[in-house]
Amino acid sequence: MRISLAFAMAPKHFKTIILGSGQAAPPLAQAFAAAHDSSSVLIIERAAIGGTCVNYGCTPTKTMIASGRVAYLSNRGNDYGVATAATAAGGVRGLIDMEKIRERKRNIVTSFRTGNEGRLMKAGIEVKYGTGRFVGPKTIAVTPVNGGDEEQFTAENVFINAGCRPVEPNIPTVGNIDQSRILDSTSIMELAQVPLKLIVVGGGYIGLEFGNLFKRLGADVTVVGRGAQVLGREDEDFATEVKKIMESDGMVLELGMRAVRLEAIDEDGMKVRLVYQSTQGGDEKAVSGSHILWAAGRVPNTDLLDAEAGGIEIDAKGFIKHDEALQTTAPGVFVMGDIKGGPAFTHISYDDYRILKNNLLSPSLPKLSTKNRMVPYTVYTDPQLGHIGIHEHEAKTVYPDRKIGVAKMPMTWVARALETDEVRGMMKAVVDRETEEILGFTCLGLEGGEIMSMVQIAMMGKLKYSQLRDATFAHPTLAESLNNLWGSIEEL
Structure with missing residues (x-):
């Protein structure tokens, strides 16, 4: 009897197990299924196929930001000689149908998610919905999300694509605060009404995107950030310009501040008060709001994995240690996406998939790695901020022996921006003055x-800046701004 029971409980074996279904997982699963057979691949997912991007990140946020863009233009109708209903009514807030915005967001997310699910199903790939954790080398136990007995699985190769989640507030609270008023980057997208006043804790990409969005939809917005500038990795001049633009739209930005405590209140629709203080000390300040968005960063989901049981080492910040080929410290276990640390962008996760597919399924091809890969990104405030390559403040450190030059130009010099009355912002390039790289x-x-993506293509093709300066772009386009940017290159 014991022998038969042990046999029944033996872990099921796969050639490939993927833990988590972020941006890299579905295409990698399909690639391995095509290379071997569909029954050899298992995906373990505790929430929804597609991970953060499809379900809680890129897809839903940019869908809602599109609604914010329409609201913004509606409110600016008079600037273009068009008396819209919103401007005639004296403001856009009263015309916002937040439930409709939410429905549109949900529909697009569902479409993307079911598309991913359909492709996996068509490929015959097995999907287990549950929380997976390591119980031994390349051995994973799964607790089903809907209850039931734990199952165990083993594989020749395991890929971890389990992502990150929002940081939770970790400050004292006073009084009985309605938890529905404390939001993160997921729950804020499920609001049925525009907040009267939104407090945003965090001056990074997530905080500014949501602050900008809800200001466009009619909320009063105050951003409280710990850093001395918004968007801490950007050059100071760009951070200053972003702050200026956000403030010109009516947002309040309190920078260099640390959150001290949250207090429950009930005053004219305001339900929560954030008390904060300069990081340098001094008197406390406070701001009251109907809702508060906690956008102070994200943490990796490694605490759910029992990674040590699988021989996988974790760094001091909780990310999975790996080499340039995405191999972890455990043989046959690889990592993809945000949970490995480094740039937390969907397109980087997808590039991780390309690296692993090439290296593991195409042994005759040159090996790929993460070394020196380009990391483009866009911050979807309005206007957008796109970046590729090094920043000006990094240039001398990264290239101490090069003759660095900087070309800079305001958007007021761009004909297309003037014609569309969208002249806020600027652009800047860092170049090698000798080689023109x-x-x-x-x-x-x-x-x-x-x-930015146009310049990235030029960098990929190793074009000199003078070739962009002398190129014939269609007029009037935004692209032709790249003719004029190089008119003055200053030595750094």
Whole structure:
């Protein structure tokens, strides 16, 4: 009897197990299924296929930001000689249908998610919904999300694509605060009404995107950030310009501040008060709001994995240690996406998939790695901020022996921006003055991410900045701004 029971409880074996279903997981699963057979691949997911990007990040936020963009233009109708209903009514807030915005967001997320699920199903890939944790080398136990007995699985190769989650508030509270008023980057997208006043804790990408969005939808917004500038990795001049733009739209930004405590209140629709203080000390200040968004960072989900049981080492910040080929400290276990640390962008996770697919399924091809790969990104405030390569403040450290130059131009010099009355922002390139190589580029402006992507293509093709300066771009386009940017290159 014991022998038969042990046999029944033996872990099921797969060639490939993928723990988590972020951006890298579905295409990697399909690649391994095609290379071997569909029954050899298992995905373990505790929430929803597609991970953060599809379900809680890129797809839903940018869908809602599109609604904010329409609200913004509606409110600016008079600037273009168009008396819209919103401007005639004296403001856009009263015309916002938050439930409709939410429904549109949900529909698009569902479409993307079911598309991913459908492709996995069509490929015959097995998906287990549950929380997975290591119980031994390349051995994973799964607790089903809907209850039931734990199951165990083993594999020849395990890939971890389990992502990160929002940091939770970790400050004292006073009084009985309605927890529905304390939001993170997921729950804020489920609001049925625009907040009267939104307090945003965090002056990074997430905090500014949501602050900008809800200001566009009619909320009063105050951002309380710990850093001395918004968007801490950006050059100071761009951070200053972003702050100026956000403030010109009516947002209040309190920077260099640390959160001290939360207090429950009930005053004219205000339900929570944030008490904060300068990071340098001094008197406490306070701001009251109907809701508070905690956007002070994200933490990796490694605490759910029991990674040590699988021989996988974790660094001091909780991310999975790995080499340039995405191999962890455990043989046959690889890591992809945000949980490995480094740039937390969807396209980086997808590039992780490309690296692993190439290296493990195409042994005759040259090996790929994460070393020196380009890391483009766009911050979806309005206007957008797109960046590729190095920043000006990094240039001398990264390239101490090069003759660095900086080209800079305001968006007021861009014909297309003037014609569309979208002239806020600027662009800047960091170059090697001797070789004319483009080392980095930032654009804060109308479709800044798209302009950045053009420069990225030029960098990939190793074009000199003079070739962009002398190129014939269609007029009037945003692209032709790259003719004019190089008119003055200053020595750094």
